[in-house]
Structure formats: C-alpha cells, structure tokens
Amino acid sequence: MVGSKALVKRNKGALSWFLQRITALYLFVFLIAHFVIMHFTGSGEVTYQAVAPRLSSPLWKAGDLLFLIFALYHGLNGLWQVLEDYTKSRGLRLFFYSLILTMGIILLVVGTVTIFSVKV
Amino acid sequence: MLKPKWFYPSYKKDVGEWAWILHRLGGLALIFYLFLHIFVTNRLAAGPEAFNATMKALSTPVFKFLEWGLWGVILFHAFNGIRLVLVDFAGASKYQKLLFWIAFVLFLALWIPAAWKFFL
Ligand code: HEM
Numbered sequence: 001m002v003g004s005k006a007l008v009k010r011n012k013g014a015l016s017w018f019l020q021r022i023t024a025l026y027l028f029v030f031l032i033a034h035f036v037i038m039h040f041t042g043s044g045e046v047t048y049q050a051v052a053p054r055l056s057s058p059l060w061k062a063g064d065l066l067f068l069i070f071a072l073y074h075g076l077n078g079l080w081q082v083l084e085d086y087t088k089s090r091g092l093r094l095f096f097y098s099l100i101l102t103m104g105i106i107l108l109v110v111g112t113v114t115i116f117s118v119k120v
Numbered sequence: 121m122l123k124p125k126w127f128y129p130s131y132k133k134d135v136g137e138w139a140w141i142l143h144r145l146g147g148l149a150l151i152f153y154l155f156l157h158i159f160v161t162n163r164l165a166a167g168p169e170a171f172n173a174t175m176k177a178l179s180t181p182v183f184k185f186l187e188w189g190l191w192g193v194i195l196f197h198a199f200n201g202i203r204l205v206l207v208d209f210a211g212a213s214k215y216q217k218l219l220f221w222i223a224f225v226l227f228l229a230l231w232i233p234a235a236w237k238f239f240l
Binding site for chain 2: 024027028047075082
C-alpha cells in the first residue's frame, strides 16, 4: 500500500506536536467560554430557544466551526499519540489511524450539519 | 523503581507522573465525550421539539452529576494543558512544579463551588 509506512510514522513529526499546542490555546478560551455560556449564564437550561439566536449569527457559526475543527484535531491527534505509545505493530497502527481518520471525517460532517441547521 | 508503561514517554517524568496520567486520562475522557456530544447536539437539526425533548431527557440528576464531573475534567486538563504549553513555549520548565500547583488550585477553586449550579 502506498505510503503506509509514512502514514504510521507521520506523527513523529514536529508539526502535530506544534498544532496540538496551538489548538490547546484556542480550546482553552473557547471551551471554558462554551461551558460557562451553556451552564452558568441564562436559565441554565439548554433549549433550542436559547441556542438558536446565538447560532443564527454568521460570526457565531464561524467561531463554532473553528471550535469543532480544532477540538476534533486536538482530541483525535491526542488519541493517536496515546495509541502510538501503546501499540508496536504496524498493522494495528494502520488500523487505528484509519479508524481515527474515518471518525474524524464523520464527526466533522455531523457537526457541520448541526451548525448550519440553524438558519441565519 | 518499577516503571509501568504509563510512564513511558518520559520527557516530563520529573513534572509529576500524576499530572501526566490525569492529563492523559482526562484527554481520553474528553474525546470520548466529544464523540457523544457531536451526535447528541445534532438533534438541533431535527427542530425545536426534538431538540428540547432530548435535552429534557438528559437533565436528570445523574446527568447533572456527570456534567459537573465533566466540568472538573475540563478544568484540570485545561489548566494543566496551559502549564504544559508554558513549559514548552515559554521556557517555564524551571517553574513546572509551581505551575502545577497553581493549575491544581485553579482547578479546585473553579470546580468545587460550581457544584451548586448543577445540584442547586
Ligand atoms: C481546555 C483546553 C485544552 C487544553 C489547554 C489542552 C491542552 C493539551 C496539551 C498541551 C496536550 C499535549 C500534552 C502532551 O503532549 O503531553 C493535550 C493532549 C491531549 N488532549 Fe488536550 N487540551 C484541551 C482540550 C482538550 C479537548 C477538548 C480534548 C478532547 C476532545 C482533549 C484531548 C486531548 C488528548 C486525547 C490528548 C493526548 C493526551 C496524551 O498524549 O497524553 N484536550 N491537551
């Protein structure tokens, strides 16, 4: 298979290490803000009526889309790092890598559909 | 000393193995949660009634307790994560122990009092 070795080895590079930290900084601000907005402000109840007005704004959509992408990258890249630490076999690594990539694509699509389901 | 596999990537062993283990377990818990979260929030696309019904079903005391636990996992991973970024990007490795305790105090200070919001 083309580049299967490269695929499995890719994470050894410094780029994913760097991006893990850059996304961490974005997530620090937005994840805490997200939780505070959802649970500590307003009635504390999560309803469509509470969420939709925010999400109808294009700026909010953009921020959430970036939030989605960064959280998925950070979480799945982190998961890959963990799996790499505990697996030695190339076949198993390739299996996990493919699984993570597939999951990432599915989650990105589902999340994007959610964000754009609330009309402007 | 016996070294379990947990301690494997040892470049920050001296920072405190516990911080590293908790950061790793927390990260794994968060990506697992994000997986569920993306599918659950997709109920938004099914309209107000469907979304509100799902949210209502997920607001029992058990889920409230889990949400509070989630907030704790987020806070620990977030503050310890900032500590790791400071160590890596700002050359703060000299202060990593102190930074850990600062992160730990912030985590407890924001987590414990938040309980009242979830249990009233
Ligand atoms: C609150 C903002 C966050 C910050 C500041 C943060 C910070 C970090 C940092 C700096 C690392 C690298 C640790 C290392 O290389 O040893 C990391 C790893 C990780 N993070 Fe986060 N993170 C945040 C949110 C999240 C979220 C939302 C998820 C899940 C979707 C997540 C999942 C993970 C995973 C699975 C790892 C890999 C753990 C490991 O290699 O031991 N993190 N995080």
